Amino acid sequence: MRLVGGSCSIASVLHSCQELTLSNALKLSFCFLAGCLPYLYLPISAYLNKARWTWGDQTSFKGFMTHLLREEYGTFSLAKLENGSSTIDVLLFQVTHMKMELSLVVHVFAIVACVCCAVRPKTKKSQLIWLFTSMLLTYSFFFAWRANLDISKPLFKGVVERFWMQSNAVIVVLAGFGFSLLFFVGEIFIGNSRMIYSLEWLLAAVLVTAQIYSNYR
Secondary structure (H helix, E strand, C coil), rough: HHHHHHHHHHHHHHCCEEEEEEEHHHHHHHHHHHHHHHHHHHHHHHHHCCCCCCCCCCCCCCHHHHHHCCCCCCCCCCCCCCCCCCCCCHHHHHHHHHHHHCCHHHHHHHHHHHHHHCCCCCCCCHHHHHHHHHHHHHHHHHHHHHCCHHHHHHHHHHHHHHHHHHHHHHHHHHHHHHHHHHHHHHHHCCCHHHHHHHHHHHHHHHHHHHHHHHHHC
8 A cells, every 4th residue: 555655646746747648658668668578588498498597487377477476585575474673663774774874964955855845845846856755755664664574683684774775865866956956045145156056066076075985984
């Protein structure tokens, strides 16, 4: 239900942005189907019997669906029959992980973007911010719900952490929106667009350098 609700909200935002047209929907469907093309190799490989190791017999429809849905590991789960941490614990650990991976400035700019979206919800940029925020919340809640691993164990913790790279990327995008909006407001009040533009690039370079230094020192 959470996944369906999130998908409907994202579709609603895309429709309001006039991005969910019939032409765009067909293009997205084609791209999705193109991404599934590697699965065609499974029954071909099983039929030719060339693979040294296989995950079951993919020549039959049942065997193919067993592999496609990861039934050996648990469909839409990280493990089968594993008693993992609760949804709240995973979400709290995700927040802690974001604090460790991203600097405080990134979170501040992301919050600024969300606040601006709430203040001026009718603009096109605000609709994009709402879209990315919906994607972040849908992904985070669904993953926390289905991540049935005990994150108190270092091995399982490492498995769960790599799935948060996607959500961290969305946070960075939101921070970019907030960064741009702050300088847009500054340009309105100050009026010197050339100075604002130069300061924006300088501060962006400093922030990127600081982020790299904090993660790779």
